Amino acid sequence: MTTARRGLAPVRAVLDNGAVVVAKQSRTTPAVTINAAVAAGTIYEPAGLDGIAHFVSRTIDRGTSSQSADAIAEALDGRGVSLSVAVNRHVLSLICTCLVEDVEPVLSLVADVVMNATCPDAEVRTRRAEIVTMIRQDEDNPAVVAVEHLLADLYGQTHGYGRRARGSVASVESIDRAALVRFHAARFSPRALSLVLVGDVAPDSAIAVATKAFGRWDAPAPPPVELPPPPSASGRRTRVIPMMNKAQVDVAYGFTSLRRSDAAYYAYWLMNNILGQYSLGGRLGDSIRERQGMAYYVFSSFDANVIPGPLMIRAGVSPANVDRAIASIDRELERLAADGPTEAELMESKQYLIGSMPRALETNAGIAAYLQTEEFFGLGLDYDLQVPGLLRAVTREDVHAAARQALRPSEATIVVAGPYAGHAR
């Protein structure tokens, strides 16, 4: 068992079966957040079964070897607990908050779901129809359409970072119970589990409850999956997807960025904050929203991950302003790449990112999400104490170098989705 001495000071234990448990006591409310992450995200999907990880997320809590879907629903609802199951590229997460007196039965139920899901046929049929409906809704949503096509264009449609997380109607219709059970058996293992418990429970007790729930689980370690690096950019590409029944156009403009483990991560973090986050959307917000009044929202985001994730700029604009908005994005990127940030901008963003940590770590759910990220990237139990120093050490030249490297309008991939029939470039 290991702990950090100050700051959040969570306690981390590795159970005999390889499962990792991280516990943090917080007495703000008489409640506990349970955040269980299994390395069973979309990158692990077998070829041709796009969307199976998401499909598992919709069926995993719909029946186990000892409990029906109705029994699980009653057990959770009766305690006021809503279990959210979400999936991203790398992990499938089961997250809920319960009253402290319910932590043992609720964790036991979460463990049963994680270990013994059976995905009954009737549930598979019902949830498949739900997923098809969700995919149809996505296809009618310009924001989703723009982002999904941007990722497919940046990484390729078959790459783990480029595939649609929910798959296609065709792929989902081809997934049956047997495929779901196979995926569950292949990827769910104590060695793929990271469990975080945050709330009004002493760490020793939390780890004891976790051991009781998961300690006897035995399943082989899942095999690793090869994740190729993203293809190199080869010039500027623009894709227009006309959706003439809509009122507003969504623009997604992006690049691939860098790995989370890259030493330049903190310079990129600050660069992104200055470009499209700080206050109302950073420099992009100043230009496109505040000065030109073109968009209700414009921002940038970046996802440094196991491989270089996307750096993305998003804007919602009227059809008449698409070309002007893209030109403004180009101009702001060129300016930051050419001149770097000002000393004042760098100082402000550092103050903001460091100063906002207490807010991010105020709630049980916020702390649990933070500790899961810490665990996933192997950042260390005292990472919350390291962050201020890591950010303060970044120089203006570091951020300028990050901007030069990342922000290349001539290499940008752009997707325009909405009531636009022009020829954006």
Added chain:
Amino acid sequence: MATLERARAAVPHVHEQLLDNGLRVLIQEMRTAPLASVWCWYRVGSKDETTGFTGISHWVEHMNFKGTTNIPRDKVKGIIEQFGGYWNGYTWIDQTTYTETASREALDRMLFIESERMARCLYDPADCESERTVIISELQGGENDPDTVLDQELTAVAFKAHPYRHPTIGWLSDLQTMTREDLYAYYRRYYVPNNATLVIVGDVDRDDAMQAVIRHFGTIPSVAVARRPLTAEPPQFGERRLTLSREGTTAYLKVGYRAPALGDPDFFPMLVLDAVLTGAKGLNLWASFRTPPPQRSARLYRALVNTGLASSVSGGLVPTAEPFLYTLSLTATDGTPLGRIEEALLREVDRVRADGVTPAELQKAVHQLRARLVFENDSISNIAHQLGYFATIADWRICGSLEERIGAVTLDQVAAAAAERLTAANRTIGWFEPLPPGSSDGTAVLG
């Protein structure tokens, strides 16, 4: 002591003071994190708008982030972020509010911002014009979502006369024609201390915080707020319907029932009834969207989602100053006709009208709602929101009695609320029927 009893016992004291100029101040010390949250609430929302000026409350909210006499336009950016803080605002039917949450050291800065916002915003003509297109962009973003459009249309049909019928964002032509003078006059009319409640929650000293409030707000003069009486909604004598036919991929159904206001004895029985039908959402608008309700065993989920007719169902009952809507919203599973979903939904509604709910359902709903109250109070921002929200539409003291009011609801009250409120004559039914690409004329059909 049981958990819920401990939570009740741990509710800290709220200090209330009414300044000479009419500003109501609520302060709650909470030392769970080195943070402070400030909310300034105004009793003005889209219900105060008249024809030709819909959306003005929301536009004024936007303008109140654009610089003041003592905060030049170019100093707005970063004014709270340099303290690691977050600031925002929202406008809805009964209220407009502004919030900052930042390190406790920023309390004076937050109060300075709010005092400036109350008395000294600039309304530069160029900023008003620039914001006009931003807000129209916000409106168009909402129009991209068929569910949002259906909600807006349903509300406009459910209310013939009461201004709750206006969308908070406003109607497009009003956004195109309102002037800077309209905005500024509206701002001056409603942004006065005697129309506001200031809430401070966090790691602060009560007396120091009150001194700072007096320093920043004490000299702002009170001005009588001339309110016209709101048009009362006349009784509804039959079911209303609308069908929205537009290009899309997915069909949506909404049923809006005239609902009790917060002050109506039926409000809490209806809240329990909603928990039985669709799962408990709680009472915090600021927090409730973060976590879906526990609804897998709820009646409508079982009858409509588990049977494969709908891919989602939700219920919406929020505390309002005047009677608003209890809305049931459903997404049709791909290929399922809306008529089948409506029939199944109304069958369940008729069942609960006829038979009420069971003791076990009542017990579960009450427990869910009580747990939700605990989960909602997990941050100083959420706690401060609730004090200000209830102060604006009724009385902040309701926050301390929510659990008791929920626990006091009886089977008979729920049955009576269902029987009286969920009638055909009290509802408006809205369909969104997707048309294939290229076939939309964009019309709403009333029937």
